[in-house]
Amino acid sequence: MARAIGTGAAVLAALLLAGCQGGEGEAQRPATPAEQAEAAQKEAHKALEQARTAQQDAMEKQEAVAGAQQQLEEARAEVEEAERRVEQARQEAREAQLQAQRQAQQAQQVAQAAQQRALEAQQQQAAGAASQAQVVAGQVASVTPRQLRVVGPQGNDIALRITEQTQVTRGGQPASLQQITEGTQIRASYELQAGEATATRIEMR
Structure with missing residues (x-):
């Protein structure tokens, strides 16, 4: 009786040990080709999404750079236009000054000529009066x-x-x-x- 109980316990222990070993064997089972393909596809999809996101970020940054470059070009154009206007205003001022000087010289010459004619007329009048x-x-x-x-x-x-x-x-x-x-x-x-x-x-x- 006692021997039978011991034998049964041994058999039960052996069965339990075999079950535990069998469970460990199932947990360490290698993935099947289908599972590996699915995992690889997920990884590829994830990488593709990351690449798209990076590309989108790069495009946005590129657009920002292009916008900044455009603003810089416009600012340069405005500066050049302002400098051109300043130079044009300076040139017009110089021309106006030269024109004023020429007019002043002409007016002085006209005044001198008129004064000379008046003096000659006075001299002629005096000479005529003296002769009369x-x-x-x-x-x-x-x-x-x-x-x-x-x-x-x-x-x-x-x-x-x-x-x-x-x-x-x-x-x-x-x-x-x-x-x-x-x-x-x-x-x-x-x-x-x-x-x-x-x-x-x-x-x-």
């Missing part, structure tokens, strides 16, 4: 507020018209027409105005 002015010296034959008759040394008789502009002097000092009488010795300067001898200055001696 005449002098007579002699004795007063008659005198009125408007006219004075003078007889020269050769007996020539000339009538001089008296005006408000006629100056009368005596000894270099101002005098009046009332001081002139018949027989007064005078020296008179006169001009021909409208064909009439008009006294401009009368000096009593």
Whole structure:
């Protein structure tokens, strides 16, 4: 009886040990070709997704770089345009300054020419006045507020018209027409105005 119980226990232990060994054998079983293919396909799919993600990131970064490059080119173009405008403004300012200088020189030349013409006209007028002015010296034959008759040394008789502009002097000092009488010795300067001898200055001696 006891021997039978021991034998059964031994058999049971042997069966349990065999079961444990059998379980360990199933856990360490190599994968089948189908399982390996499926695992490889999953790995490939995962790698492909990672590659797509990396490619997308690279494209986005490339687009960002392209955008930055475009902005840089636009900024450079704006700077170049601004520099061109500044240079154009400087050139226009230089041309305006030169034009102003030329105009000033021309105006000065015109003014000088006009001044020269005015001086020449004054000289010609003075020369004409000097040529028109005449002098007579002699004795007063008659005198009125408007006219004075003078007889020269050769007996020539000339009538001089008296005006408000006629100056009368005596000894270099101002005098009046009332001081002139018949027989007064005078020296008179006169001009021909409208064909009439008009006294401009009368000096009593």
